[in-house]
Amino acid sequence: MMNNIHYRFLKMDLTQFSPDWDHYKSEIPDVGIESNFSFSFNKTQNVLRCTTKLRFSQDSRVFLESELQAFYSIDKESIEGMTNGNELVVPRGLLCQFASLAYGSFRGVLYMKTLNTPMNNLIIPPLYLDEIIKEDVRFAL
Secondary structure (H helix, E strand, O other): OOOOOOEEEEEEEEEEEEEOHHHOOOOOOOOEEEEEEEEEEEOOOOEEEEEEEEEEEEOOEEEEEEEEEEEEEEOHHHHHHOEEOOEEEEOHHHHHHHHHHHHHHHHHHHHHHOOOOHHHHOOOOOOOHHHHOOOOEEEEO
16 A cells, blocks of 8 residues: 555535525524545546535434535556555545545535525534544445
8 A cells, every 4th residue: 555645636516405494493502413424436537536415403303415525536656556456445544634625625615505594604513534434445446
């Protein structure tokens, strides 16, 4: 496994933004947030996708679901360095970095999408992704 993995950020897509304005109550301070991270790899383009999903709720009622996809192009030599037989083994540290970049960007996306609405005061709390993403991810080549 190589130490230096070279990649380039390609783009970010907000693939879901589903607010339910009627179920959000700004006067209720308790907001539940569920987060989910998943990864996929396009082997013909050497692109890794990090999908981040956030779900906000109050009193067990979901008032906002959103999904952001971030795409990273990985250098061919780096791909070769992460290849083990017929598998691409993406190190946990790189996955944490990609997820962290996407999660942090989600804050700005949420801010802009909720500008001038009652939901604009929502806070996405920090996450310690190294405690969430515990293993390397393997993709068949």
